[in-house]
Every structure is written in C-alpha cells, then in structure tokens.
Amino acid sequence: MSYHCPVCKKISNKSALDLARHMIGRGDKVHRDWINSKGFKYSELLALQFSSFGGEGFKSLAEVLEKEAKVKD
C-alpha cells in the first residue's frame, strides 16, 4: 500500500497523513492549487496547523488523500 502525490513524483509508503505533510510542506503553486481545488484554503490549513497542537491542519487533507491517492502495490 502506498500513497502517490497527485501532482508530483513523491510516493509515501507510510500513510495519507505523511503525504499530506509532504503536500502542504512542499507548498509550491501546483501543490497549493490541487489542495485548493479540493475545497480547502491552503493558507487556512497552514494556519490551523500552526495555531494548535495535534496536527489538525494535516488531518483533514489526509482524509481526502486516503480516498484519492491510495495505490495498491
């Protein structure tokens, strides 16, 4: 089981959360645009992650990635 970034070559063998961390972390235009196209606001996810403990900003994106980026090897 692995998670493939929808816009670049990154593959995470760990979890959707790990891929979410990659996408928000990379944060360039293509990644931002994809995140925004899923109804999120990139800057809000970042702010959420920053304003509280618990990684909330990543978790909501990870839920989407769980459905859309999972690939069975």
Add this chain to the structure above:
Amino acid sequence: MKKELKLKVNGQPYELFVKPKTLLVEVLRDLVGLTGTKRGCSSSSCGACTVMLNGMSVKSCSVLALQANGAEVVTVEGLAKGNELSPLQRAFLDHGSYQCGFCTPGMLMSTTALLTENPKPTKLEIKEGIDGNICRCTGYNSIVRAVTAVVKGEYKEAK
C-alpha cells in the same frame, strides 16, 4: 589643507602630510603601510586598532593623526625584535590566545601596555586591561592565561 605630521613608528621616523581629519589608524595602515593594526568599529569600542602612543595604549581610530605629531607609536609590527617574538607573542602562541586573529594585534598592544605600566598585574587587573578589546573567538580566558604565564616569568625577553 594638508598639514605636516612627524612621528616615529616602531622607532622609524616619518614625515608625512595629512588632512586634519585623518585618523592615526589611517596613517598607520594606508600611509606607513603597517596593516597589522586592524579596524573593527571606528568608534573606539572594539579595540582592534589599539596601538601604543608614547607608551600608553590608545585606540588609533579615535586619535587624529595630527594629535600624534612628535609622538612615538608602537604597533604590533614593533613587538618582535628582529626574528625573535616578544614574550607575550610567544605566550599567545602557546596558549592558543588567538583564533581568527583579527583582534590579536590590539590584544597584544593592550597587554603589552599593561605590562609596561604594571609588570605584576593580578588576574583581575589583566581582565581589566583587556576589557576594552573584544575578541569574538577565544572567550578571553586563554588570553588571561597567556599574560599570567608572562607575569610569572615563564617567557624570557628576547635579547
């Protein structure tokens, strides 16, 4: 508007013409060509430009060259006798009392002046003697150790 300046640097007489605003450090570095004396702040706060003027340590960035008219100046280049290093220079080497070396000429001049004035300073007096000199590398303690070793007579004057 330039004026005549006569001074001795490390025993050598010089006759120069300088502007009234020219600083002693500029004369030493740019006109006499002794670049051992450094310049770290130009506001007499760091001590890198320390030289001896008539036996006293001064910060040469805060002395107008014309104020040194007729004076005897000693710079770091004047410490060694021929190819023999001075006791303080040898002590600095042994104790690792320098790293980047940019403050070292000033440190050597401050401590040389200190020992000229007070050959047996206490540790506190040594620390006071270099309190006007900043060293960003060594943390000063190795410099204090070097001076202490000279005070204890571990380094003999070169003949």
Add this chain to the structure above:
Amino acid sequence: MSDYSVIGKRVHNIDGTEKVTGSAKYTFDVVLPNMLYGKVLRSPHPHAKILKIDTRRAKRLVGVKAVVTGKDTLGRKHGIWRRFPELCDEEILCRAKARYIGDAVAAVAAIDEDTAEEALDLIEVEYEPLPAVFDPMDAIKEGAPQIHEGVELNINVNRHIEWGDVDEAFEKCDYIREDKFKCSSQAHVCMETHDAVASFGYNGKLEVWTSTQSSYYIQRLYADMLDMNESDIRVINRHTGGGFGSKFELDSAQFCAAILSQKLCQPVKIVLTREEEFTATKRRTPMYYFLKLGAKKDGTMLAKEVRVITEGGAYTAMGATALYLTGFFSSFPYKYPNYRYDGYRAYTNTAPTSAMRGFGAPQSTFVGESQIDMMAEDLGIDPVEIRRKNGMTPDYEVPGQAFIQSCGLHQCLDKIDEHLKKRGKLPPNHGIGIASYGFMSGGIFNWFNTPYAFSAAVVRINIDGKVDVYTGACDIGQGSNTTLAMICAEELGVRLEDIRVFSGDTGICPPDLGAWGSRQTLMSGNAVKRAAAECKQQLLEFAGAKMGVNIVYDLDIKDRWVHLVDRPERGVSYFDIVKGAIRGKDGNAIMGRGYYTPHRKGMISPAYSFGVQAAEVAVDVETGRYKLLNVTTAHESGTVINPVGIEGQLEGAIMMAGGYGFCEDQPMDDGKILNPSIADYKLIRSLDMPETEILEIDTYEPEGPFGAKEAGEGLTNPTAGAIGNAIYKAVGVRINDLPITPEKVLKALKEKEKQ
C-alpha cells in the same frame, strides 16, 4: 589509541606566528594596483517601492568612477537553497522594491572611501513607502502586507518532522506540560566586517578576495548572478576575521564590488562599516516556540510536540535550514519514541535571519532544556536523573531520521553529576543549572545542489619530502587548516612542520562546501586523510621494492621513518624514499586525491557530538543582576585532534552562547535595529567572562578521520538553557524569553513576591 605522533598534541596553529605578528593578510588588508573603493546605498524604509533612482549628480562628483543600481544587474535572484527556485529570492541590488532597512539599492566606486561616501549622499532615490510587518505572528495574519509576490500569509518555508504516534502517546502519559518560549536574535559580530576586493579583467575573468566561509558557494553564486562560467571566477579566501555563520552567502560587499569592477575592469574594494554589519547582514533567527511534552510518572518521556514560527526577515538565506535543524534538534539528545514538529518561517520587513553558530539548535536547546527541568521538578525527579533516563546512547536510530554511532552523553552526565556533588551546598541566591546537547558533524543535505563531492582534497609530496595540502575548506579562525594539517601529517607519517596548507582558493583547490554545520573536521578531514593515504600507498610501493622485504610484511611510515610494522627498527628515511619514488615515477611529484560524500547515514549528519554543561550564577535579588561565575562542560567529540583548538572553541562558544542567554539582543523599532554599534550591542567582555572548566570524555567515531567528530558549534547550544535553569535554582524564577536580562529577573522576582 594514544600512539599517534601528531594527533592530540598541543601545537601552535600553523598560521599562529602570522597572527601574533600582524603579518596575516586579511581581505581587509588587500590593496591592488589601480584599485577603487566602493560604498553601498541602503534603503531607509522597511518596505518601499523604488520609483526612481537618479544617479546623475553622484556620477558628476570628481573622483567617482561608476554608480550602479539594480538596473545594471541581470535582475536575477539568488539563494543558498538552489534546488528550490522559489526560495532564491534575494536580488542584492533591489530593482522594484526594498524589503528591509538596509536593503541595498545602489553602489558607488570612487578613488577613495570619502569620495564614495560623499557620492552616496548625491544619489536621489524616490521611494513609495508601503505598509510593513515586523513580527512573524502578525505577518501570517490574513491581510498582512505581502512582502514577496505570490507568497500567501508571508509563509516562506514550512518544515514537518514526525515519527511514532504522538496523539496516542499523549493519552498514555501521566503528565503533560505545555509551555511557550521566545528566542531572540543575535548578531555574529565578526571582528572583520564583510568585505571583498573584486577584480574583473579585460579577459572576462573575475578574481575576488573575500572574507568567506565557503569560497565554493561564493564562486557558484557569482556564476548564477553574473551569468558566468564558474571556472572563470576565482574566489580567494585568505585569513578571515571570523564567520560564525554570517559569511557563506553572497553578500552586498561581494556582489556590488563585482558589478562595479565589471563595469570598469578595475579592482574595487568594499568593506562594510560596523553599522552595516549590524543592520545589513544576516543574523540569528528569532523564534516563537510552543512545546508540549508528555511523560510517565517515572520520568520516561513518551511524546513531544513542537510548533515553531521564526522571524525570517526579508529573504530566505540559510533560514530555511535553521528552521529544519531547530526542528530536528528539538528532539535532541533524547530518545522520544513519538515526536512531531511543525515549523514555519515567515517573511518580515526586518534584516534577514539565517545561519549562526549552532544553526537553530541553541534555540531548541534553550527551550527544550528549560522545559525538561520544569518537567523534572513537577515529577520530583533530579535533573540529571531525568536526562539519564531518556538520553541517547550509542548506536541509536532517531526513527526515520538519523543514525547515531558514537555517543558519550551518559559519561558526560556522570561527570557533571560528580561536579555538582563536589560543589555541594551553595550560598544563598546561587544556583547551578545544567543543559544537555548534541550537534551534527556536517549536514548531509544538498539543497545547494552541488554536483561535486561534499569535500575534496589533493595532497602533493615534493622532492624534499615537504607536503602541500590543497583543500577547499575555509579556515575562518577556527583552526581548520591546522586540524587538516595534523590529519595529513599523522596519516602520512611526517611532522606538522612538513605540511603546508593551501585552502579556500577556488583557483587551485578542489571544491568543498566550506565551513558550516561543523563539517570540516569530519568531511574535509576524511578527504585529506584519503588523499594522504593515496600518497602514502605510492611511497610504500616504492619502499617495498627498494627494501626488498618479504611481501608478508606490512610497511608503515611514522615520524619520517619508513619501516616494517612488526620490526620498527628496520627502515629507511622517509626523505630518501620520497626522492627515490619521484625518480621512479619519471620525475612526477607524488600526488593523492581524496574526497568525502556521506552515504547511508540518515538525512541529517554522518556523526553527532554530545555534552552536558553546568552554569553557576549568583543573583542579586535587589536588582535582578546576576553574575556568571563558572561554566563547566563535559564534552565529547570523538578523538581530539587539536586539543588547544578544542579548548578555544569551547571557551569561545561560552562567550557567544553565554551572551545569547545573558545580554545579546537586537531590539527594533518599526524594523530599525536600535543598537547597531559595538558600544550599544552588549556582548560579554573579559570582566563578564566566567571561569571555564572542560571535562573531556573519550569516544571514538567510526565515521570520522581517526575517530574525530564535531567540536565547534555544538558547544554554542547549551549555555542559554543552563543559565535559565541556574537562575531558577538560585531564586526560583523562570524566564521564558531570551536574553535573560536583569530587568526580566527583577520583574519575575517581584511577581513571585506578590503571590
């Protein structure tokens, strides 16, 4: 292991006599024929559009030879994170917009400094001031002024590190603490300010003498900015008056001198003033820290969560690396099974923040070591004990991040424990605080995108047996040339005085990433050792043939004596072997090449050093003033190559890191640094310097040359934390923001009294 003949000996630095006689030549001292002097005009506004620059009056001034603005550049932007184009964001000579007070907008070359200075006043710049933002917490708010186009919420970089299941682990904890901290900025205050002499020839080639930590970086960045081949650029680093992290990015002195020289084909020298050094070069990254730490009743720490926002200033510089490293070193030197880090770097309209000795780790160590002491007190556990319980051990893997081979943390804790017990009961208002730390021996990351090995060296043996070492490493005062010479002498079996080092000159030395991240002893050291070994091999091949020994015998060289390992008395003079070997090679000098690039060593560093520091303070409760009495450090850095050098690094680090905890700060008013002079910027002078004691612990690092590892920056990490803990031990107040000034201590004491 003590049968070394050079390593571990107390020696003079190989450039020591030059430095104590004033004959060492710094860029500051370089004068070339036909040379001009340059000055840089800087923005007085923290954030402003540049509408128009009129240089006509300045150009007419007698003695002025050239005036340049951003229009005279190719308009490119540079940065150290070359793999990420969006992080290469600094033009140096701004074209459209100035982003901090001190951003360069124009530069002048004239026959002397006075004329250049006068010309600056004649340049007319029309600005349109823009709203500005100075605090990272404000910069990331919706509606804050946007400093770089397209960067939402001014978030420049964000870094995330995670292992284990942090949320689940917190549920299993008996005790959880959440704390906030603020870490201040700090100026490097190199005694030699940034300077450069650039000489562009009619042949289209550029030669630059400059005070730098990485000649190779400067060469490459020049090539990017001037659109030149890097081989047409020679960067020469002679003696350098300190670096501490401030001198490995292309700076305004270097860039402007080159642009001016390119226009005139005359050498141009630019030396930054002390005020420019404070306001217009990089500085330590201020950080807001939010920490959550969970432990079992017995002190076993199960989880840590860290959130950081850093004040980036106007450009990325090396600040992105500081953001990463502060996140990684927040887990140091403990075994957290579960860990999460979220770090953000926000652009602000302040002087850019970047690398400074310790590189994010002094901040993480101050906050982490403060919090662990609080946790120990809450749980009723001794501070040494809680560190023993959780401290890293040899052959530990930081999950998914790093492999730690040698680690002497526990021996260091034992030594410091002994020291504390020896000090016994202290007088009233005295306290000793401790802090543990670790640091890397060079970074593995290659954000700069070098195609070359991380370190490389060439060793050449001449006919008289004397040895030349060519290395791209930069000696900035830390004594790396001496350390590399010692490594070469030991490997080759000659004496230190047989070695001459040529370093930091891109015209003759192989590329090396330079002096940052405490990398040169291990990385450049390995390269030199390999190059020397290659030379030695050539000598031994010849010696074996000449001596006609049975092939089952091993040969070696020690103290200029080529001999049988098992029968050291059977041998030949090294000098004779060299002469013969060169003759046998048809007159070719003996040459060896070596390089080092780390592989399979995790993502951070090939090796880590560790230590524990104890700081003793005496607090005057009437005024809040306190005195640093003693700083004792138990420290391990693998095999000690140059003991005098390590003592110097240690004491010097205490001056700098003590200053970070004690007094150094850069207060600002609307982006203007209020203390841009050495008189106003308080740093530790000789009278404030505490007694220092060093307790060296023996370890051996398999990855390092002769077992050596980092000994320069790690020592900067613990002091602020140890001071904070000492103040608490002394008078029971905890200061969570740096520096710990008398005012803050007094205020806290008064508040404590009220309760």
